[in-house]
Amino acid sequence: MVTSAVELTSVGKIYGYGATGMVALHDVDLAIEPGRFVSLIGPSGCGKSTLLRIVAGLEEADSGTARVHDVSIDEARAAKLIGLVPQTPALLPWLSVLGNVTLPQKVNRGASRRRERIGALSERAGAGQQPDMMQLLRRAGLEDAADKLPSQLSGGMQQRAAIVRAFGMQPDVLLMDEPFSALDEFTRESLQDQLLDLWDDLKTTVLFVTHSVSEAVRMSDTVVVMAPRPGRIVDVIDIDLPRPRNERMFAEMRFHDYEDQIRDSLQRAWRSADAA
């Protein structure tokens, strides 16, 4: 049996205490196979970002366990198995784009040793080696921007640099928290394509938080639908569309069927939450 890239077992998280406490996550089970692109979708307050933050080790679950490649989150972080792309590019304004994307390789240098001790977790080619960042930048169309400061780039290019930075860490699990939500539609679509392009090469496991139904269908192998009050998983929908995906596919009926299916699922969750 293949171990899951991400495995959550009855994970719960409560903000606040007692009667005023808000149940952000209630009894969440989720197992993600290595190499899959999984989207989390749901209205605000459904705990999708909380779930991501728990996998990133930025928050701890109040109950249940979260594991990455069958080791604890702390061990996974120490071995640099996890990469994060936050909502904003979060680049350092004093470093060039190249400096920004290579900085993660300069911190936590003991990680590769720990990675080996945990065992060969991923069979991906070249995993754990230092990637050629210039080549990655070139793939993302940022070759000319390598020596520029982040403030000299557009928002879309900055977010692209943030994605290159994350791929450069060669994480086994890549966590993305609504990375395109601040971008205009055209920029967003071109970044979605580029992300899929990079991902096709590296086939890292992706956990992608979004609030856009079409984005979820477009990108994912699996869409996890979540609902609020309490935050929980209500549906797991496999998207059986071939890859690489292209514009023509998004005009097909099948694509819209998946969209409708997810919308239905979200609405049912809403109604049950309101009734409760």
Add this chain to the structure above:
Amino acid sequence: MSTVSERTAGTTATAPARSSEPSRFSLQHPQSRIGWIRPRVWLPLVVMLAVLAGLWQWGAVTMPYLLPPLPDVGETLVSDLGYYLSNAMVTLMEAVVGLVIGFVAAFLIAVLISEVPLARRAIMPIAVVLNVTPLVAIAPALVVAFGFGPLPKLIITALICFFPILINTAVGLRSVPQQVLQVYRTIDASRIEMLAHLRIPNALPYIFAALRIVFPLSIIGAVVAELSASGSTGGLGTVISVASSMNQLAVVYAAIFVLAVMGVLLLGLVTLVERRVLHWHTSATD
């Protein structure tokens, strides 16, 4: 978060906003250099100086006991230039060495309190009390304790420089955006790595904002200390107190003029270094 220290911080913690206009990087520098050739840029200042000098001369003629005639000030400056310069060096050394001591202490404590919340709660109230206590009042006591040598002057200068650097550095170290910290926390960057790669570079604009405040303050500290220690052997503060007791107004104002020039030069130095170090930041191009 609303402790006394936090509220006082607002007065000195003034690192300007980051650039949103990329084009300014390439445009600003050449413009500001060529700019001084155009009369529109330098003429207002020259006119203003001429008006002030005229008013001064008029005051010197009508109130000879308050203001010395400008030619007298110029004359003593030229004829005793060596005297002024050697005393200026004494004051400058006190100011700079005191500032360096204050800077090192403030920087280390800022790192400590930003990393250890307990230390923050212990140290900040004391630092605030130290800041609100008038140093002019402490200076004579320090002279009594440490004599007429350089030590009390260095202490006073260091003290006066300490607080703005402490507050600004602490704010700068803590103001790294959350999402940046999260990216590096997820790959388990150590605290030292976070300090070296994220927090200290992030604090640099704040530190330079503090230095702009503190360089002139360091001269004030040194002069106040010299004035309090009336038996001191050198320094422009001593020159002023001796000359004023002998009613040599021209000498007093000559010394004040030298102090002003010193302040301007120090500020220019900070700006120059800031431009090199903070080329990525908007404050460097202002």
